[in-house]
Amino acid sequence: MIQVKHLSKSYKRKNKTNVILKNVNITLFDVGLVYIIGPSGCGKSTLLNIFEGIDNDYEGDVFINDTNIRKLKGKAKRMFFKNNIGIVTQASNLFESLTVYQNLLLTCYIKGINKSIIDEYLKKYKLEKLKNHKVSTLSGGEKQRISLIRAIINKPKIIFADEPTGALDKDNAQILMDELYELSKTTLAIVVTHNLNLINEYKGSIIEIKDKEVEIKENLTINTNYVRYSKLVKEKDYSNLFIDSSFKSNKAKNIISFISLFVGLFLIFGSFSLNEGFNLNKDNIYEKNINSNVVKIYKNDYEDISKSKLSLVKKKRPSIENIQTFLCSFENINIYYNFDFYITNKFIKINNIESKEYNLKFYFNSSYENKILVNDIKKENIDSISITLDKSFQFFEPTSKYKTNERFYFENTYNSFNIIKEFKYLNEPTIYLPYFYFLDYLRNNIATQISRMTSKKISFLDLVYLCLDDSNISSYSMYVAISNNDIKRIRNLMTNISNSNKPIYKLESEYFFIIDSFVSLIQALLLGIKMFIIVICLCNIFLIGFLTYSTVKKEKRIIAILRVLGSKEEYINNIFLNEGLIILFISLASSLLIFYISKTLINKKLYDFFVVSNLMQISLSNLVLIVLSIIVIFISLYLFLLGFSKRLSVKEELKEE
Secondary structure, three states, rough: OOOEEEEEEEEEEEEEEEEEEEEEEEEEEEEEEEEEOOOOOOOOHHHHHEEEEEEEOEEEEEOOOEEEEEOOOOHHHHHHHHHHHEEEOOOOOOOOOEEEEHHHHHHHHHHOOOOOOHHHHHOOOHHHOOOOOEEEHOOHHHHHHHHHHHOOOOOEEEEEEEEEOOOOOOHHHHHHHHHHHEEEEEEEEEOOOOOOOHHHHHEEEEEEEOOOOOEEEOOOOOOOOOOOOOOOOOOOOHHHHHHHHHHHHHHHHHHHHHHHHHHHHHHHHHHHHHEEEEHHHHHHHOOOOOOOEEEEEEEEEEEEEOOOOEEEEEEEEOOOHHHHHHOOOOOOOOEEEEOHHOOOOOEEEEEEEEEEEEEEEEOOHHHHHHOEEEEEEEOOOOEEEEEEEEEEEEEEEOOOOEEEEEEEEEEEEEEEEEEEEEOOOOOEEEEEHHHHHHHHHHOOOOOEEEHHOOOOOEEHHHHHHOOOOOOOOOOOOOOOOOOOHHHHHHHHHHHHHHHHOOEEEEEEOHHHHHHHHHHHHHHHHHHHHHHHHHHHHHHHHHHHHHHHHHHHHHHHHHHHHHHHHOOOOHHHHHHHHHHHEEEEEEHHHHHHHHHHHHHHHHHHHHHHOOOOOOOOOOOOHHHHHHHHHHHHHHHHHHHHHHHHHOOOHHHHHHHHO
């Protein structure tokens, strides 16, 4: 039963009030065929929209089975109309991309009806041959009959039909009206129409809207022998029915989304991997050099300048005792004299061709059995290495104050040597001479002119011991080799000394300087990458949001129809969410696969350059955390954007049809 009490409806347009219905009072009983007629724009569809719960903006009260429908909210309203009302529109409002069976199956899922009833209805209305046909291939009459089945499949108490025959030819219109007439014997069927021939042929009660008022032209009979709607079962999510059609209709959008997500996710995994791998291996980089545990130490003598805050600094070689005292907290240190003076004038031939690209240094590791070492900075095939050292210098004997000229000469050709991998950033091609072998050479070779001058047998090694601490021969410094466990501590000590005012002792390591600059560069790069990733994420969020909005806008009629059918909002959202999640998971899987393949290849290249294994790595726990965060953000974004679809006006969307 429908009871209308003092119903008025008006619209406000440009500060003017346009009254559509005025003080309507009618009662419609449980069964029968009722026509609503009147001129165009008189309010027929408006009245029907109010009965259907689509339009709640009116004055007065409308009761359906003693329930004031305007007071219904949320789930209660959805369940009431879903279980009691069936709607047939002028346009069938079926889902064109789905089959006949899928359209009806979807309705069963929404209304909680056992799907076995579908075949019964298709057989009853002689549509069983069209079961697996897509709706888009059906004729207008066939679509309207399917629409009617959808409206009555749960045997509602009331059927509303707004111009159901308006788009049909005479034969199909008659078929549809035959069925509505038959249904009106057990339920209340309310039909909005302009077709007076239908009214004359299919007798029923008439409500005429005229001059904003409602007039009952024929009495409405009472009959309580109506069939109630079927027993309901639990609602089901139908969103998977739209997956195939959604992917086809949104092909371009999905391709763009996939590419955007794939690139963004790949960059996210890459940046996190590089960041984590670099932080784990940062300290190991300092050990990837033949002399990573060797530092140079010298002493500073300061001389203040009068009337100035500046001081003159003079470098001197510290004594072994001074070094031991200064580094007393370090274990396993070895102190070596600096022989760099003798290797400054060098001539190097690689495969009998002079090369000026190679630097010459000492190494202090005795495990190489006095072989010369060559790093792999310059990739070339080397068969032989010839080294010539020719150093002429003047020696000053402090006690006698005599000066003499001396010449140091060393020459050797090596056909056997070891190629070692070294950190390549800012490094240069280097040949390493074994320190202890060179020490023996200095010990066994006499400085002829100096020995003659002093009347003593003095070796080139003795010169280093005897020279002044601030002379060129001393190189103003000593070498200290520390245990590998103390590398981090010595680096911290070097930093503290550099930050102190007028340090007495200074520690230097060309290699540490190179690594520190590299670490700073990578940290700056990682910061830049993080900022770039943030931009990528924001762009992805904007793009996905825009594409989701465009999809929702494109499919707003589908949303409107589903709401009229009584669908849960979450199931409507799932249509779009499922599509998005599939794209996301495909993008995730693809980006992870390419990332791991790329990571292996990139790590090989990075190892070749930095001599550090797995510079790009990411733990499983961090990977899972990142993936879960992405999924949560993605779903939250989708649901947030789909929330805008709630603003959609069902009345306006169905009116457009």
